[in-house]
Amino acid sequence: MRSIIGLFLVLAVLIIIPSIEYAFAQDEPGEYIDRRVLIWNLFFRMMVVAFTIGAVVSGTIVWLCWRFRESNPKAEPTKYEIAGEW
Amino acid sequence: MVDTLAGHSSWPEWIYIGVVIALLVWVGAEAWNVERLVEHTPADAEVIKVTGQQWFWTFEHEDGTKEVGELHVEAGKAYKFEVTSKDVIHSFNIHDYVVLMDAVPGRINTVWFAPTDAGEFPIQCREYCGLIHYNMRGTLYVEEAS
Numbered sequence: 001m002r003s004i005i006g007l008f009l010v011l012a013v014l015i016i017i018p019s020i021e022y023a024f025a026q027d028e029p030g031e032y033i034d035r036r037v038l039i040w041n042l043f044f045r046m047m048v049v050a051f052t053i054g055a056v057v058s059g060t061i062v063w064l065c066w067r068f069r070e071s072n073p074k075a076e077p078t079k080y081e082i083a084g085e086w
Numbered sequence: 087m088v089d090t091l092a093g094h095s096s097w098p099e100w101i102y103i104g105v106v107i108a109l110l111v112w113v114g115a116e117a118w119n120v121e122r123l124v125e126h127t128p129a130d131a132e133v134i135k136v137t138g139q140q141w142f143w144t145f146e147h148e149d150g151t152k153e154v155g156e157l158h159v160e161a162g163k164a165y166k167f168e169v170t171s172k173d174v175i176h177s178f179n180i181h182d183y184v185v186l187m188d189a190v191p192g193r194i195n196t197v198w199f200a201p202t203d204a205g206e207f208p209i210q211c212r213e214y215c216g217l218i219h220y221n222m223r224g225t226l227y228v229e230e231a232s
Contacts, residue, residue, distance in 0.1 A: 011111075011115075032128055032164050032200035033123055033124070033200075034200070034202060035124050035183065035184050035185075035199055036182075036183060036184045038120050038123055038124055039120065039124065039184050040184070041120075042116060042117065042120045045116065046113065046116075046117075049109065049112075049113065053109070
């Protein structure tokens with residue numbers, strides 16, 4: 001419960017409060033956002049996240065296959081294999 | 087946390103689930119926020135009516151001035167496009183300013199932008215609309231602020 005409240009606090013500080021402030025803010029005449037910057041920055045941030053997750057997930061799979069292959073010198077039989085229960 | 091039924095600890099799985107949920111929330115919140123910022127049209131934006139038809143673009147300014155195949159605007163000002171079509175579905179695109187909006191018959195879609203750099207920029211239809219779709223082009227002329 002405390003961690004959920006903490007999560008909402010973090011989200012509120014990072015996202016919700018700035019969004020509400022912006023939504024109710026007066027428009028400054030002559031000061032406009034640059035949609036090119038916003039849209040391309042979003043794209044690049046999402047690409048960084050996507051490639052990072054891809055690298056971590058595929059790296060984990062490669063490591064698992066390498067570490068737990070039968071021919072690995074460090075490989076040990078599972079307790080089920082030792083007991084002949086499989 | 088120890089799962090006695092499975093006989094092993096399951097905390098890595100909870101961490102994994104937490105990380106996945108956190109990432110999904112973050113991605114959704116970022117995208118939602120950018121979309122909200124991009125769609126918030128400034129109050130002082132000048133309205134330009136954009137009409138697509140096979141196979142050219144017509145623009146009508148607030149003062150009634152019409153342009154065909156070319157559009158003149160000023161840098162530093164905001165413009166709100168009201169996009170529609172007279173025949174089939176087109177899509178109004180100014181690639182260099184990341185402006186893209188479908189032109190649908192009987193419907194007015196809006197998109198806004200504020201050009202910053204003076205120059206000439208291509209306008210292109212981005213929805214296949216018939217034989218000469220490829221050449222349904224125009225030119226955006228951004229002029230220095232007067």
